[in-house]
Amino acid sequence: MKLSTRYLLNTLGGAYLVAATAIGALLWLLHMLENLEQGLSGSADLLLAGLSALRQLPEGLIDLLPVITVLATAAAMGSLQARNELTILRVSGLSIWRLTGLALIPGLVVSLLALSALQWVTPEIRQSPERLLGASLGESGLWHPSHGLWIRSGNEFLNVQELRLGRIPTGINLYQFAEDGQLQRQIRAGDALVRPDGRWLLEDVRIRDFNASPEAYFERLDSLSWDSFLTARQLELLLLPPASLALSDLWQYVGGLKQRGQDVAEFEMVLWKRLALPLTCLVMVLAAMATAAVPLKSRAVSVRLVGALVLGLGFQMLTELATYLGLLLNWPVMVVALAPPFFLAGLAWWLLARAR
Incomplete structure (x- = not known):
């Protein structure tokens, strides 16, 4: 040189x-x-x-x-x-x-x-789901590396095992209890797509209704819309912003949204x-x-x-x-x-x- x-x-x-x-x-x-x-x-x-x-x-x-x-x-x-x-x-x-x-x-x-x-x-x-261990959740939330995220609202308990690509809740279990503490319904889903309005589109859903007849006790659905009880602040803390995702994760996330026919303009x-x-x-x-x-x-x-x-x-x-x-x-x-x-x-x- x-x-x-x-x-x-x-x-x-x-x-x-x-x-x-x-x-x-x-x-x-x-x-x-x-x-x-x-x-x-x-x-x-x-x-x-x-x-x-x-x-x-x-x-x-x-x-x-x-x-x-x-x-x-x-x-x-x-x-x-x-x-x-x-x-x-x-x-x-x-x-x-x-x-x-x-x-x-x-x-x-x-x-x-x-x-x-x-x-x-x-x-x-960028902080992972441990960010939820703050005042935004108070005593209603808990995150553990082995058991995922647990959040309670009233008689409902939500468990999310992990966040795939930083924005896709995976391994979802929703437990709904009666006033006397009896488990009434359990909803399992493979993953979920969080919509801008706060609703979750659960996919690969399995429902157990413990109060239904034996014929209707178990139900399996391709998808189910769930009105999430998470506040806007909790949802913001839970989902990583698109700019904080790794490039490969963001590429996969955009591809997944396109396959589902969702709006991808912001992420793309x-x-x-x-x-x-x-x-x-x-x-x-x-x-x-x-x-x-x-x-x-x-x-x-x-x-x-x-x-x-x-x-x-x-x-x-x-x-x-x-x-x-x-x-x-x-x-x-x-x-x-x-x-x-x-x-x-x-x-x-x-x-x-x-x-x-």
């Missing part, structure tokens, strides 16, 4: 580290302030609030990875240009296309690391935005290099940093706006997820071609 190439990559690596540290510190502070608004009773709660904010950092940094990418690339190129090193590199034979190719390497590496983290790291950081949008992360980061590098290739009368690095920050945040807002409009107007998910980065890539490529 040439000395100039090694120097450029080291400069870019340092810029990525500084940008990620700065944005990470800001994110941690915002999460910490959000946790402090809930009230603290002592130093132990303050420590727990800090740890909770720290657990939210990886996913937040991944969501803002395009901003980090464009900010780091612009900072590195701006500092090189301020010291006339970028001009020296170009005079030594490194064209703007060669410099752009080298700048794409760190962007590709960090985006692939982010995808790996989304598959194996962030799902583990999250999936494709995650899969498009490497493309988005590479486009951010192209955009930063396009701005670096345009000579400025003022060589102040701050000018390029502000421009890069505006570009990154603007692109992030544009992407979120396109996502909301796509979900509202039922636009094709892949088009909504991939159109913004392709548009920005075309614009950056045109600017680079003009600067050549």
Whole structure:
């Protein structure tokens, strides 16, 4: 590896580290302030609030990875240009296309690391059903690794053995008791699909009615709709949000919803935005290099940093706006997820071609 190439990559690596540290510190502070608004009773709660904010950092940094990418690339190129090193590199034979190719390497590496983290790291950081062992359930809920989740409401007891893919209750047993404590009905189901209105669509259902005649004692159904007694807060804690699922689990979950004919737009949008992360980061590098290739009368690095920050945040807002409009107007998910980065890539490529 040439000395100039090694120097450029080291400069870019340092810029990525500084940008990620700065944005990470800001994110941690915002999460910490959000946790402090809930009230603290002592130093132990303050420590727990800090740890909770720290657990939210990886996913937040991944969501803002395009901003980090464009900010780091612009900072590195701006500092090189301020010291006339970028001009020296170009005079030594490194064209703007060669410099752009080298700048794409760190962007590709960090985006692939982010995808790996989304598959194996962030799902583990997210709390599993033990989150239900809080004040939201009071004394009506219990979770045990061997026996699953137990929740009581009045004379009904719900047991869920596990949550497949983080969102599909599996191994369900529902026990309904009379006022005198006698078991009246037991409902078993292989798994359930939780609908947006809170209802559960139980599948592969077996019902035992202990008050019925011997002929009607046992009944087997393909599916059964059950009005769940879980509150909206309990249901929110029980089911992992789509963004916290591993990529493979999210892919399987979307496929399962499509097979059942359910609405998958929200989950599919999250999936494709995650899969498009490497493309988005590479486009951010192209955009930063396009701005670096345009000579400025003022060589102040701050000018390029502000421009890069505006570009990154603007692109992030544009992407979120396109996502909301796509979900509202039922636009094709892949088009909504991939159109913004392709548009920005075309614009950056045109600017680079003009600067050549």
